[in-house]
Amino acid sequence: MQVPQDGEDLAGQPWYHGPLSRQKAEALLLQDGDFLVRAPGSRGGPPVISCRWRGLALHFQVFRVALRPRPGRPAALFQLEDEQFPSMPALVHSYVAGRRPLSQATGAVASRPVVRQGPLRRSFSEDALMDSPAQEEPLRARKWSSSQPADLEHTGQTGQDDPGAGATAMPVCTLPRMGSDPTLLKGPTPLGTVADSLRASDGQLHAKAPTKPLRTPSLALPEAPGCTPTYCELVPRVPSTHKSPPSQRCPEPESPWWEAEEEEEEDGCFIRPQAEVSFCPPAHASCLLGPQNRPLEPKALHTLRGLFLEHHSGSTALHLLLVDCQATGLLGVTKDQRSAMGVASGLELLTLPHGHRLRLELLERHEVLALAGALAVLGCAGPLEERAAALRGLVELALALRPGAAGDLPGLAAVMGALLMPQVSRLERTWRQLRRSHTDAALAFEQELKPLMRALDEGAGPCDPGDVALPHVAPAVRALEGEEPAGPLEESCERLLRTLHGARRAARDAPRFRQAAARRLRGFRPHPALREALTTGFVRRLLWGSRGAEAPRAERLEKFQRVLTVLSQRLEPDR
Template sequence: MQVPQDGEDLAGQPWYHGLLSRQKAEALLQQDGDFLVRASGSRGGHPVISCRWRGSALHFEVFRVALRPRPGRPTALFQLEDEQFPSMPALVHSYVTGRRPLSQATGAVVSRPVTWQGPLRRSFSEDTLMDGPAWTEPLGYSQSPEAFAMPVSALPRTGSDPVLLKAPAPLGTVANSLRASDGQLQAKAPAKPPRTPSFELPDASERPPTYCELVPRVPCVQGTSLSQSCPEPEAPWWEAEEDEEEENRCFTRPQAEISFCPPDTSSCLLGPQNRPLEPQVLHTLRGLFLEHHPGSTALHLLLVDCQATGLLGVTRDQRGNMGVSSGLELLTLPHGRRLRLELLERHETLALAGSLAVLGCSGPLEERAAALRGLVELALALRPGAAGDLPGLAAVMGALLMPQVSRLEHTWRQLRRSHTEAALAFEQELKPLMRALDEGAGPCDPGEVALPHVAPMVRLLEGEEVAGPLDESCERLLRTLHGARHMARDAPKFRKVAAQRLRGFRPNPELREALTTGFLRRLLWGSRGAGAPRAERFGKFQRVLGVLSQRLEPDS
């Protein structure tokens, strides 16, 4: 297999299928080892390697790190887990010829490309740089290639015309891979005058037309409105600058208890009426989490946790109703009881769902060990200094330390044998860190932490007693209250750090929904059981997990 250079057109590669949905890709994969590369519509055209391994269809997102153009080096790097490659063909060539697993967790090896039978008009590098809504899934793979090969501009561009470049698609999961000298600004347009005039669009306010080579504004394709062709990029709500509060504003008495859980809306993963633990939904979720790198999943969880805690996305009306500007402050107040109960339920629901990822593996022992490794890697991506989502870290560790999971001796032995590095990280780093956080002695400074550990303070304010000897419990009580005071005081700093962590991040809508409390509640207990009393729901599911654990490894 000849490996093209970075600048060569990827459309000539037989295994590249262009824009293709996950379902249609799975229909093309017939035998173990079959693979193809597609542009994911749900991920804004990001590259995804789809393959079949051990009877299951797997999808792996390839991360693209854009570099400042310099002579003698590629303009972007591509990677799956650790190793980076100068081009997508080089990455595929390395994994196919070397018979290397695409991920250590699955062990999936690809060997036979599923070739594309029709012509392609676009290269992969163009697809990944396109982030307008004209390149989303509704275009359909069943249409003719011309339907999704239409260039952005109907006018041809010659060699002396200015190159209108978009900023590369943000990749939050590989932000740390960029060196300080590797900016993401594209090269300037050539100094020669263009043969085709630069495109200029008048603003709605009738101001003079503007042109910017970093954020291009190009006319729409004929027959398509401007808003559907290439709209001006808008900052997500977690990146928007918050309004400046007046220093001498009058205090308003809180009007009602505030909830930050999004209202029940139509789900893209669950039907209007679903039963508990539907196998098809669990299969879809498994593929969804395998498709994303642990760092990407950690950013998704940080985003959902920040919204559930009321750290980001708080509206002006919500601030007026609760009397403070952040949910971290509301948690310490008497009228924050509803939010405290919601966060307790979220923590326990996430832990149950995480344990189900292990206890629901009825296949070989290595499959359960790989699930454990995936949870450990997610916890490492959530720890301070990484994503810094301590509520998410506490939920994942709660799943790993759950009695029904801890008793699986053969599974943990297999983890130490096959994934020694993950086992050592769990025992030597994650368990001591979680113990210190629960005791109020762990890291909590804004900067390395984006969202602090609120569970001990919430349990304390809701009347749970502090376990342990009297002198130790009193000291732990004081540390927890002292940490709650500092947490409320530093809420603006945490908000700023969380927004910086999520800057440029584009979440997958399905994965983001799968991490919300409402979705997990319906997944675990069904649409009818989700409204049952909290104690009854959790008691029943603990017994379900006990039965699953006994089936996997019966008591000797």
């Protein structure tokens, strides 16, 4: 179906349904790619694009930026994320014709419009959704007098008190306003107009020209503290003296904890550590597992498979970055935790003697995530293409976690640990199918991801806080826990020195890493179930069950390695 072009009216578009509730809109979206545009309700508000994607009904609010009326310029601009359009039809045409995702977080693509059935129902919010501004009520007409040269309200009217059939009264709102036009309003006026109105005899009594109205835009934002004041036609700012009183302001939505600014320390004096700190979230009722679960429950595995299929690799990478930042103690550190550990973040704590508990938690997190990633491939007992698709999904997730993207190096190390695990790397037929069906993913794994992971393990990979949100700390954690590096003695010593130097640099740059992580997660709203599925406690219970999760770490890892070996042999037996 052809999507209308820019100049057409919104009410005439077949995909615009007017005021429509969320429930009724979701009932009209039957297949992936179906979309419609609706008004959110009868009380006004910006337009909403409703779209079905990967089995879910998603709703995207379109921002409407009102502009000052000016000849040759639209009355408002419409945008979803970054790009602005002069009309709603232009926005819809750009996203549908170019098959562009409506948001980067979901990847939803609108491709098939749902045609409206029946006439369009008008609402009070209709004018806010149309591309043209609402018509204004003309000012009350006054008597015409030839001795009133300054009475400009009746420009274009005849000199009669009551216009006849041949004289048409032109309201003031139809006349284009110029910067030098005199003020036409009477009485007290809101911000952006002149309070002193022009009387009929002003043109004869005053020698100077009338005062010009203030050039106040339709949208005004308060000045940000500490920022250099700038002017923009689309998003201008006004002085702080014009701000509304606190009692009249709308309450701002509460920001999540990963977007909250860190509290400043009252003084810089040293605080003696009190105890070892854990950053694992407290145990609570799981929405995916029961209070007592067995290892690898089929129902939970089926739910997780559908959950990961609903989210593309970029969204999953941001979920993993959020959970990793909390598990490492980079974001969400409370004041009590800082007082207990004596430093401001977990990147500093893991280099100190009393960071033993945190180091063990990070080691276990890396291991259980790698085992879960390997299980995602080895648990595919179906056709060969299914296992190749699982490999491709892990490669795409690793690419989304690399430096310059999400920048979550611990998450990247866990995914690469799954791909490089012996039980996975020995699947020759599966890797051959990956190279045949998903050549780009196979080349990215061999030519980009494997060299990058090797450099990170040797302490020579990228670690700049601009590209990296969370540094690779697994080598330093292993070294501080007494694990000897493999390889010749001279190379091992050089690698150990680079690793310890990298850990000291990460502790020093912890504030910069915190800013980089918060910048990547700004505006991100995680899916609760997917976020829980990436926590260490959930993965541990999923792999070993509620009772087996309490067993010693070495014993648990040894048993699950044997399970993965059996699964790998069943998929591709040795010849």
